[in-house]
Amino acid sequence: MITVYSKPNCPYCEKAKYLLETLGLQYEEKVVTKDLSIDELYRTIPQIVMNDVHVGGYNELKEHFLNEGKINFKGEKI
Numbered sequence: 792m793i794t795v796y797s798k799p800n801c802p803y804c805e806k807a808k809y810l811l812e813t814l815g816l817q818y819e820e821k822v823v824t825k826d827l828s829i830d831e832l833y834r835t836i837p838q839i840v841m842n843d844v845h846v847g848g849y850n851e852l853k854e855h856f857l858n859e860g861k862i863n864f865k866g867e868k869i
Contacts, residue, residue: 793818796838803849804837806866810852813868814861 793811795818797804811818823836839846846855856862863869 792842794821794840795819796821796823796836796840798823798836801836807837807839807849807852810849810856810862810866814856 793816795804795807795811797808797820799822808818808820818839835848837848839848839852841855846852853862853866857864861869
């Protein structure tokens with residue numbers, strides 16, 4: 792299970808969701824101010840949680856998949 796905590800008009804949120812979609816991974820999106828309040832999330836947006844493990848933001852998500860050999864350094868699917 793992958794959860795993406797995002798907010799409207801966030802370019803890094805869109806990049807994170809696009810990367811997950813490109814890899815064929817399903818995710819649940821939680822929108823700050825719609826699904827939870829900003830007070831409930833004290834981190835930068837987006838934040839990604841995979842299988843109950845906090846991955847981080849877009850850059851950390853990209854690094855995670857790079858280390859797994861699923862994408863190249865440009866973020867393209869291998």
